[in-house]
Amino acid sequence: MYLHDKRRGEQTVEFTNPPKIIATTSVVGPKEGEGPLMDYFDIILEDDINGKDSFEKAESSMMYTAITETIKKAKLKEEDIHYLFAGDLLNQLTSSSFVARDLNIPFYGLFGACSTMTESLSLASLLMDGGFGDYIVASTSSHFSSAERQFRFPLEYGSQRKETAQWTVTGSGAMLLAKEGNFPKVTHVTTGIVKDYGILNADNMGTAMAPAAVDTIYRHFKDLNRRPDDYDLIVTGDLGKVGRELTQKLLLEYGYDVSKCYIDCGEIIFDNEKQKTNSGGSGCGCSAVVSCGYLYKRMMAGELHRILLVSTGALMSTTSSLQGESIPGIAHGVVIEFNKEGDK
């Protein structure tokens, strides 16, 4: 329909000057550091309060570390960064805002629930390609204990967890975008539309978010006339086992068999049986640390050449749930490509 010069279909943009992800950092809590992806994380905290006097401050400190370490890795300074896009799960984004307070970087705060990693990466990439900055940082965080306190019950309450429930990841990831260099590059962004299939159960967010993931992946394939086997990996954010299985099934109904190349960050970050994380990990930090750690490092090692990363968010609040509202979901897709030998 609206085929713009940079648009490729209804929801997808193709970059003329794909921004390069020149550095990333992943910071995780001790539980994540004992999981199957332990070797891919940059920093594993010894305890999840990280020497602070609240879990909220600990979360903020993780994001501060992720961002400043990333800038340092690229041998840059705070003043070199033109924009910071960041968000988190806490009310009024206090993790991100308090990080931004300590950084002298123009700041846009985002909320997309657990979709925030690809929301921030999408907007950072759009601004890079638009020519508005030389270096832009995208970041998100989440923390098991601050999320439990805010969304569910105080930990001391000892509430039992349902089988479909997920475990909020304690972690923060940051990515630094630049114009030049032989690094993984962002080639396309597919911006999500909110989908709500009437799921009311806040213990089953994977199911609530699956329709949004399906919609964005389907739209992405259509817009670019691509198929699942155009990707080494398609990676959803934090649907967990339950949501991943549902997404796979729904995509098959739409004619796309993703079974050979599809994983979910929430499902793979923990050993769900051994670590008792039920359906898997969740939280903005989940797709952040998996993409900044596991996926980025595998791309840099030449093991993955083209991935579609689709972080997924459940856009409800405790108030909306109490008022009987169902859970709207959203998912933003970003294509990252890398050829170790450089572009031909």
Next chain:
Amino acid sequence: MYLHDKRRGEQTVEFTNPPKIIATTSVVGPKEGEGPLMDYFDIILEDDINGKDSFEKAESSMMYTAITETIKKAKLKEEDIHYLFAGDLLNQLTSSSFVARDLNIPFYGLFGACSTMTESLSLASLLMDGGFGDYIVASTSSHFSSAERQFRFPLEYGSQRKETAQWTVTGSGAMLLAKEGNFPKVTHVTTGIVKDYGILNADNMGTAMAPAAVDTIYRHFKDLNRRPDDYDLIVTGDLGKVGRELTQKLLLEYGYDVSKCYIDCGEIIFDNEKQKTNSGGSGCGCSAVVSCGYLYKRMMAGELHRILLVSTGALMSTTSSLQGESIPGIAHGVVIEFNKEGDK
């Protein structure tokens, strides 16, 4: 320092293809509709629950009306809109998310507290100038009763209001950006940096936000080598009387006398003495309805040719305040220009 093609100084971008604001809508509650700007608002609600069963749902319905009316005014359809940028004050942005659920438009959720109108307008403008869309909508909302319930006390508690306190505006505004047409256009964006001068008192947010407003306005003047008299009006978001006076005084200390062309949306939306709104209005909806109503209509009437709109946000949460944190502020500046006769 990093003088990029589209950058004009450290924090300001100058557009090559300034997006045009082809339509706006302002929806306000009954109290705002009795204030001094009553003639400039498009829709004044008869009561602030707007036929819904909660204040939160009423707030969301106002934003839905603001956005859909704006699209209708431009004789467009939902499907014509490439992106929606929206945010609000409610935890997890439920007003915006639930609006996005009912619209088939790719959605980016933003949180900048009361700075969200210029945050959404900035990002919408950046994406327009970058060539990523033909039509983009920017919107925000706030609601007195949903904000009181979330941030302060249930209304039934009858808590007394301090003199420096502000009154959250019940209202929502939406702006629709396009490439063509003789309409007010966005020429520059100055993205804010978070500033925190250690204010702890949540009843004095104007003072907490003033340093951010001062910083953004100062940076804007420096970046573009402009002076206050280059503008017909400089308009801050919702500092109220107390914050406006402080901003004016601080800018004078930096060598900029804005006294002849400076107003604050929060100070002018109510008759603060008669309407007992103390220091003035606040909330994302404040600068939204004042800019979409009063300012846009005065520009269209040829009474204002160039304005600098600087919405201001206080980035604290009830949790951060309880944990003894001070209140970080942020302010994003947007220049809007219009010559009724067209550009020479």
